[in-house]
Amino acid sequence: MTKLLEMREIVKQYPGVLALNKVSIDLYPGEVHCLVGENGAGKSTLMKVLSGAVKKDGGEIRLNGEMVEYSSPFESRALGISIIYQDFKLVPELSAAANIFLGIEIKDSLFLNKKEMNVKAAETIARLGEKLNVNLPVSKLSTAERQMVEIAKAIVGNVKIIAMDEPTAPLTSKEIKNLFEVIRKLKSGGVGIIYISHRLEEIFDIGDRVTVLRDGQLVHSAEMKAVNKNDLIRLMVGRELAEEYPRNKAVKGKEILRIENINSDKLNNISFSLNKGEVLGIAGLVGAGRSELVRAIFGADKISSGRVFINDKEIYITSPEEAIKAGIALLTEDRNLFGLFLNLSIRENISVSSLGNMLKGFFIDKQKEKSEVKKQFGQLRIKAPSIETGVEALSGGNRQKVVLARWLETNSDILIFDEPTAGIDVGVKYEIYTLINNLAEGGKGIIVISSELPELIGISDRIIVMCEGGITGTLSYEEAGQEKILELATKFSGGKHSQKVKNAG
Amino acid sequence: MQAEITRGKLVKIISEFSIGLALAAEVILFSQFSQYFFTTENLLNISLQASITAIIAAGMTFVILTAGIDLSVGSLVAFAGILTTSVLRIDLPVYVSLTLGILAGLLFGVFSGYIAGIFVTRFKITPFIVTLALMTIWRGASFVYTGGRPIWELPDVFAYLGGGRIIGIPVPTVIMVIVFIISHIVLTRTRFGRYVYAVGGNVEAARLAGIKTNRILISVYIISGVLSALAGILLASRINSGQPNAGLMYELDVIAAVVVGGTSLFGGRGTIIGTFLGAMLIAVLRNGLNLLNVGSYVQQVVVGVVILLAVLLDQLRKS
Numbered sequence: 001m002t003k004l005l006e007m008r009e010i011v012k013q014y015p016g017v018l019a020l021n022k023v024s025i026d027l028y029p030g031e032v033h034c035l036v037g038e039n040g041a042g043k044s045t046l047m048k049v050l051s052g053a054v055k056k057d058g059g060e061i062r063l064n065g066e067m068v069e070y071s072s073p074f075e076s077r078a079l080g081i082s083i084i085y086q087d088f089k090l091v092p093e094l095s096a097a098a099n100i101f102l103g104i105e106i107k108d109s110l111f112l113n114k115k116e117m118n119v120k121a122a123e124t125i126a127r128l129g130e131k132l133n134v135n136l137p138v139s140k141l142s143t144a145e146r147q148m149v150e151i152a153k154a155i156v157g158n159v160k161i162i163a164m165d166e167p168t169a170p171l172t173s174k175e176i177k178n179l180f181e182v183i184r185k186l187k188s189g190g191v192g193i194i195y196i197s198h199r200l201e202e203i204f205d206i207g208d209r210v211t212v213l214r215d216g217q218l219v220h221s222a223e224m225k226a227v228n229k230n231d232l233i234r235l236m237v238g239r240e241l242a243e244e245y246p247r248n249k250a251v252k253g254k255e256i257l258r259i260e261n262i263n264s265d266k267l268n269n270i271s272f273s274l275n276k277g278e279v280l281g282i283a284g285l286v287g288a289g290r291s292e293l294v295r296a297i298f299g300a301d302k303i304s305s306g307r308v309f310i311n312d313k314e315i316y317i318t319s320p321e322e323a324i325k326a327g328i329a330l331l332t333e334d335r336n337l338f339g340l341f342l343n344l345s346i347r348e349n350i351s352v353s354s355l356g357n358m359l360k361g362f363f364i365d366k367q368k369e370k371s372e373v374k375k376q377f378g379q380l381r382i383k384a385p386s387i388e389t390g391v392e393a394l395s396g397g398n399r400q401k402v403v404l405a406r407w408l409e410t411n412s413d414i415l416i417f418d419e420p421t422a423g424i425d426v427g428v429k430y431e432i433y434t435l436i437n438n439l440a441e442g443g444k445g446i447i448v449i450s451s452e453l454p455e456l457i458g459i460s461d462r463i464i465v466m467c468e469g470g471i472t473g474t475l476s477y478e479e480a481g482q483e484k485i486l487e488l489a490t491k492f493s494g495g496k497h498s499q500k501v502k503n504a505g
Numbered sequence: 506m507q508a509e510i511t512r513g514k515l516v517k518i519i520s521e522f523s524i525g526l527a528l529a530a531e532v533i534l535f536s537q538f539s540q541y542f543f544t545t546e547n548l549l550n551i552s553l554q555a556s557i558t559a560i561i562a563a564g565m566t567f568v569i570l571t572a573g574i575d576l577s578v579g580s581l582v583a584f585a586g587i588l589t590t591s592v593l594r595i596d597l598p599v600y601v602s603l604t605l606g607i608l609a610g611l612l613f614g615v616f617s618g619y620i621a622g623i624f625v626t627r628f629k630i631t632p633f634i635v636t637l638a639l640m641t642i643w644r645g646a647s648f649v650y651t652g653g654r655p656i657w658e659l660p661d662v663f664a665y666l667g668g669g670r671i672i673g674i675p676v677p678t679v680i681m682v683i684v685f686i687i688s689h690i691v692l693t694r695t696r697f698g699r700y701v702y703a704v705g706g707n708v709e710a711a712r713l714a715g716i717k718t719n720r721i722l723i724s725v726y727i728i729s730g731v732l733s734a735l736a737g738i739l740l741a742s743r744i745n746s747g748q749p750n751a752g753l754m755y756e757l758d759v760i761a762a763v764v765v766g767g768t769s770l771f772g773g774r775g776t777i778i779g780t781f782l783g784a785m786l787i788a789v790l791r792n793g794l795n796l797l798n799v800g801s802y803v804q805q806v807v808v809g810v811v812i813l814l815a816v817l818l819d820q821l822r823k824s
Contacts, residue, residue, distance in 0.1 A: 300713055324715040338713055343706035343773035352703055353714045355696045363694045406714070 002065055004029050004192040005050075005081075005161050011058030012045050012216075014393070017385075019045040021216045022059065027161065027192040032183065034203040034224070035196045037213035038236055038425040040383055040395040043196050044085075046213070047163045050194075051083040052076040063161075074103065080160035084150050084167055092139035097121035099138055100153045124152040127182060130175075144175055144286055151179065155186065162186065163194040168202060169423050172286055172451070180206050198425045199452075200229050212236055237427045245458025246433050250277035250440040252461070255312065257414050257445055259297065262306030266292040268470035270306070274414065274445040279436060281460030282449045283485045289469035290449045291333055294416045298330040299323040310414070324353060329407035331400075333418040333449070339403045340391050347373045347387040350405045376405035381431070397428035404435070415439060416447040421455065433459050453482045467491050523818060524766060524782040528789065535793035542796055549675060555788030556677035557582075557736045558755060559781065562762040563688045564732030566780045567725040569763050570692075571705040572772025573625065573632035575726065578733040578759055580643035581617055582752025585610040585737030587647050590656040590663075590747030599660045606663075610738045611731055617643065618730025622723030632726075640756070647749035656747035667743030677739045684732065689777040701725060705772030761808075762787055765815040786815065 005027040012020040020042045027033050035043050048054035050061070051073045060067055063079060070076050073083070090099050097114070100121045106113045121134040130148050138146060147167065154162055168176045183193060183206055197203055203210060204224065211221040212235040220227075220235050253276030262270040266289050274280050284290045295301045297308065299317040308315055310326055317323045323330070332338035341349055350373045351358060358369045373387050380401045384394060391402055400420065407415060417436070421429045436459060440446050450456040456463060457480050465473045465488035473488040536543040561578050568575045592606035617639060624635040669676045692698035703711045704721045712718045741747050766783025768775025790811055794804045 298713075319717070320713050321715040321717055330713065332713055337707075337709070339710055341703050341706035341710060341773070344702060348699065348702070352699065352711075352716070355699060359696060363690075364696060364699065 001028055003027065003062070004031075004064065006062040006065075007046070007050065007059065008062070009059040010046065010049055010056050010061075012042075012049060012054065013057045017216075019216050020049070020056075023213065023216070023218050024059075025194075025211050025218070025221070027194060029160075029190040029192055030187045031208045032187060032193045032195050032206050034207035034210040035194055035213065036198075036200070036203065036210060036232060036236055036425075038397070038427045040215070040398065041213040041236070041425075042216040043213055044165060044395070045216075047083055047085075047165055047194070047196070050076070050081060050161075050163055053083075077103070080158060082154040082159045082162045084154045084162070084164045090138045090146060090149060090153075093137055095135050095137055096125075096132060096141065096145075096149045096152075097134040099149055100124060100134070100156055102153070104157055120156065121152065124156050125149075127152075127155070127185070130178065142286060144171055147171055148175075151182070155182070159191065161192050161194070163196070165196045166198065166423055167195075168197060168199060176202070198423070198429075200232055200426070204229070214238060233426055236425065244430075245455065246430070246437055248277075248279045248437045248440050248459070248461055250437070250443075252277045253443060256310065257297075258309040258312070260307040260309070262293070262296060262303050262308075264292070264296055264301065264303045266301075266469050267296060267303070268468065270469075270471055272464055272471065272474070274447060276413075276443045276445055277440050279440050279446045279448060279459055279461050281456045281463040282447060282466060283453065283456055283463050284466035284489050286451070288466040288489065290466055291418055292469070293466065294330060294418055294447065294449065295332075297323070298328055298416065300330070324410055324412070327413040328416065329410055329412035329414070330416045331403055331407060331418060331420060333422070335399055335403050340399060342390070342392045345388050345390055346377065346382065346384060346394075346402055349391050349402050350376055350387075350409055353406050354409045354411075372409060373405075376409055380405050380408075380435075396423040397425060400424055400428075400432070404432070412444075414445045414447070416449075418449045419451065420448065421450070421452070429455075453485060457482070457485075465489050524779060524786060524815070527815065527818070528782055528786050531786065531789050531793065535789070535796065539793070539796040542793060547792070547796075549673075549678065551785075551788050551792045552678040552681070553675040554792060555784050556675070556681040557740050558758045558762060559681050559784035559788075560677075560684050560736045560739070561729075561733050561755060561759045562766075562780050562784050563684050563777060564729035565759050565763050566688070566766075566768055566775060566777055567692070567701060568632070568729045569760075569768050569770060570701050570772055570775055571722055571725050572708075572770075573722070573725065574636060574760070574770070575621065575729045575733075576633065576636040576756045577617060577621065577639035577643060578729065578736075579752040579755035580640045580647065581614060581730060581733035582737035582740055582755055583647040583749055584643040584650075585613050585734035586741030586751050587651055587656060587747040587749065588613050589738045590659055590741050591650075593659050593663055594656065599662055603660070603663060607738055610734045614730035614732070614734025614737075615727050616730070617734075618727035619723060621730070622719075622726040625726065626719040626722050644749075651747065651749045653749060655749070657745075659745060663742055664745050665742070667739050667741070667745075677743070680735070680739065684735075685777060685781050692777050697721070697724070702773055705774075707773075758787065761812050765812055767819055783815075786811070 003026045008024050009022040010020050011022055023042065023046060025033065037043050045054060049056045052070045052075055053073050055071060068079060070079065091102065097118045101117045106116050118134055125132045125134065125148060132145055132148065138149060141149065151167065168179060171179065186193065195203065195207060207224045210224055210227060212219045212232060214236060255273050256276045257274040260271050270293060282290045292301060296303045299319045299322055308317060315326050317326060347370065351369050355364060358365050358372065377387050382398050382401045384398060391399055394402065420432055436446055448456065448460060461477055463475045463480050463485065464471050465485055467489050472491040475484060541547055565575055565578065589606040589610035592609050593602050595602055621635050621639055624630050625632050666676055671679050692701065700716050700721050703716060704718050708718055737752060740751055762784040763780050764770065765786055766779030768779060787808060790808060791804060794807060
């Protein structure tokens with residue numbers, strides 16, 4: 001059988017970093033070739049080279065045995081190569097259908113044939129086993145729905161090669177099953193798929209072959225059957241990992257945070273408390289109100305009623321600024337959208353919330369700023385040439401570390417992590433778990449939201465489960481199991497928020 | 506330390522450097538064609554001609570860094586000038602009326618900027634529309650207030666602001682230099698300056714990082730308002746009258762200077778030094794073309810082409 005795709009000895013040099021060092025991979029029709037590796041291993045760069053978004057500095061690309069040269073995603077798309085990137089590349093103001101046909105619009109002479117595009121877009125979504133009003137602008141869709149649009153966009157038209165970069169990160173398990181069905185259908189149609197994921201269980205489920213990258217080099221390539229999970233982790237990290245989830249050994253202290261009867265348009269009479277040294281998990285389906293809850297505590301969203309106590313003293317928070325002063329830190333979900341300043345350097349991103357402690361009269365004390373930032377930079381082992389590097393140049397895991405460094409610098413007593421390991425690989429995940437535990441041992445109170453249940457169960461001392469904006473149960477570490485959590489997470493009451501939740505999740 | 510010079514910094518340096526190069530090329534070129542061009546007198550003259558738009562451009566840089574725009578600056582020039590000159594006509598001891606007049610003009614700048622900031626933050630109306638409306642309002646108000654006639658017969662001492670010299674340097678030039686030094690220090694050294702860049706880069710992330718984003722946004726419009734009013738007072742002094750059509754279309758020259766200076770209209774990227782060089786680039790061009798007896802219509806075409814080229818250069822360098 002001829003190879004659908006062959007990338008030979010691809011080299012990509014960035015200033016100060018050799019991102020790809022003679023990496024070669026190939027792809028046969030009807031095959032799923034998985035690509036794994038830690039952050040900065042070069043997976044995303046390789047995909048950008050494949051799409052033409054990034055210019056390669058060496059090597060060659062062959063399609064069906066013939067050498068091809070192109071220099072833009074538009075050209076690669078015309079050659080039948082489609083990429084689904086980690087960060088969505090959708091236009092929020094345009095409808096789902098318009099996004100799906102972006103750049104390949106169907107026209108009647110001069111004018112767009114919206115009717116046909118809508119019909120075909122709906123068909124494509126239906127192939128994914130989903131239903132969606134394709135007339136809605138993307139900005140009105142949930143994360144999972146946006147992902148579906150992104151996938152629909154990739155599979156519409158005459159596509160022979162699809163590269164998927166972390167496609168399942170924002171999806172629920174049901175949606176993942178749907179996606180895998182679609183992938184199998186595409187396979188049987190002769191399409192070749194390059195599949196990037198940090199969730200190793202997944203790739204054993206869907207992959208035929210696997211290639212491991214580390215620090216821009218290919219370290220191993222094998223049939224999926226020939227390796228197991230531990231092999232892969234060892235190859236990715238370059239060392240053996242002791243355990244998947246380190247347990248929090250901190251002694252629980254006094255109550256540090258208490259929430260009483262919080263209500264808002266998305267939250268339904270929420271009460272809970274958090275102790276010093278405790279890691280409290282919040283579970284729930286997409287749209288259950290988990291992010292809304294922590295945003296409300298942090299003063300980012302308005303509440304209609306309810307009380308918040310820190311160290312048994314009632315406080316009134318109406319803005320993030322006040323929350324920070326009260327000793328609360330929030331690491332938001334989607335760090336690119338809500339956390340980072342991509343126009344600024346690592347230093348400026350880290351110091352931004354604690355500049356008040358780095359002033360000398362009117363001016364920022366740059367010496368102090370640099371030394372403080374360098375301390376965090378070193379402790380968190382952020383991989384970058386220097387603290388002056390722009391965060392734009394960093395990989396997902398390092399970006400997350402920058403946000404984390406910002407909140408460590410504010411020295412908050414209560415740290416809230418919303419999906420802290422989304423899009424982050426095994427090695428860095430473990431670092432983040434360890435860090436969370438260290439913080440707990442230092443007497444901090446920790447709240448973690450995660451959609452990955454094994455992770456949430458693995459690291460939490462106690463888990464509260466949310467559904468429709470309310471709490472449906474609290475489980476201790478000993479009681480918590482995936483089935484139990486899911487049961488509580490789907491305990492729809494048919495109350496005022498049920499419709500919203502069902503649509504989103 | 507060598508390693509501290511990273512890509513972002515390098516890009517910044519090259520960007521300023523390339524505008525500086527273009528400016529140098531201009532100066533050399535015009536020196537070849539005109540004996541008079543490279544004389545102290547003419548260079549001071551250029552700085553004087555540039556001073557009014559450059560001062561406004563410094564304020565505009567703050568606004569554009571937050572991904573906003575201020576179209577009201579030209580009309581502010583007119584109305585501030587009219588307010589100041591009207592107060593000067595009141596029968597008071599001259600230094601009292603001078604102080605009050607300048608204060609009135611500047612306070613008006615604060616007021617207009619505050620209004621713009623409130624509409625942008627509280628009512629979430631895009632800066633383009635808010636300041637477009639203010640532009641029309643203040644221009645109209647200038648004509649209504651003066652009945653379309655200039656305000657003349659001002660105390661002699663007022664003319665010193667726009668026409669006087671301090672150790673041989675025109676007063677507006679001195680004020681411009683002071684404005685740029687302060688603006689540069691504010692943007693690069695203070696917490697407020699850092700927040701301006703943060704808000705321009707990602708306003709929601711800025712809010713969640715604990716920045717009072719509304720306060721920052723209102724502040725930048727006030728800065729733009731005050732500096733426009735200051736420029737308006739200087740202009741009124743130079744022409745020794747309050748003119749309702751003063752500063753007409755200044756907003757375009759000012760935005761051109763900022764953009765040529767490398768500041769991104771999408772916010773978050775740019776420097777005050779870039780804006781200074783951008784303003785000078787355009788001023789030198791105008792002056793040189795004048796010396797070469799190029800007609801004002803042709804000048805407009807040339808200036809437009811140069812703006813396009815400068816921005817194109819900037820774009821090519823980035824990619």
